[in-house]
Amino acid sequence: MRRLARWHIWLGWLIGLPLVMWTVTGLVMVARPIETVRGAHLRADTSQIDKTLPAQFALPATLDLSGRTIERIEIAAPDGVPLVWATQADGSVQRYDARTGRALPRLSMREAQGIAVAGTTISGVQAGSPPPARFFEADDVPFDFRRPMPVWQVAMPDGTHVYVGADTARIEAVRTRWWRLFDFVWGLHIMDLETREDTSHPILILFAALGAIGSVIGCVLLFRRRKARIKVPRG
Structure with missing residues (x-):
């Protein structure tokens, strides 16, 4: 002993x-x-956004996905505009206008700022003065994102970083100060x-x-x- x-x-x-x-x-x-850590409480309620596709909806013939290894196809109509998200084998995503088949370009800074403000309930953003945003390529994303995809980092007034996919046009992550401490x-x-x-x-x-x-x-x-x-x- x-x-x-x-x-x-x-x-x-x-x-x-x-x-x-x-x-x-x-x-x-x-x-x-954990929901608070992930910033789920800061995401805006999007249940009222019309995502219903017309009953007779069909993809246009001009939508050409040949020559690509597509792993997933998503179709939705945010704000009533039908869009197609094509995810390739390397994880990259391309958006298309589902009405014309036209490939949509990457988001501009203004568009990313608008999505970040509209998609969250974070206060302090003044009208006509969007929060600062910075673009990052897939191989150079910030440490608090750590996902290989091109994103816009929108810095909100309360210190929260809202990451908007440059190709997906969606909020991919919400990183609060508490998340970074966590x-x-x-x-x-x-x-x-x-x-x-x-x-x-x-x-x-x-x-x-x-x-x-x-x-x-x-x-x-x-x-x-x-x-x-x-x-x-x-x-």
């Missing part, structure tokens, strides 16, 4: 900091609902601040195993000490 006690002390010095870090970061991550503590929690995606690497596994061993030894010592403190009445 003395040997176990010494091991427990040395393991405590070794795993004390990671255990505190896991506890604190876990507390931060559960402090708010993302940082998540990286600490899994001990991967570089990509914040690797949840199974040797350092994390090692400290998790040491933490489990230290906890088991502590439980053994706890029951042993409790038994030793029981006094036997004298006859």
Whole structure:
């Protein structure tokens, strides 16, 4: 038991900091609902937008998708205008006017700003003064987006970043300040601040195993000490 006690002390010095870090970061991550972290409460209600296609609707013959590896076709009519989204094997997306078959160009900055403002409930945007926006290519997106697709980053007055797909014309992500804090503590929690995606690497596994061993030894010592403190009445 003395040997176990010494091991427990040395393991405590070794795993004390990671255990505190896991506890604190876990507390931060559960402090708010995940929907709030993802900014779902900031998205505008689009249920009233007419997305119904005419009963006799058919794709025009001028819509030519030949020569491309298309994985998914989506058809919808936001604001009553029928559009086609063709997603290719490499993940790139091309929009088409479903009435004429004409390929639509990438969003302009003004269009992206309008989508970000109309698609969220974030206040503070003054009329005639759209929030600043910056374009990023698929291979150079900001760290808080981390998806290989061309996007417009629209910086809202409250510090939220609204990402609008340049090809999809949709809000692809809403990154609040709390999301960015959550993302940082998540990286600490899994001990991967570089990509914040690797949840199974040797350092994390090692400290998790040491933490489990230290906890088991502590439980053994706890029951042993409790038994030793029981006094036997004298006859």
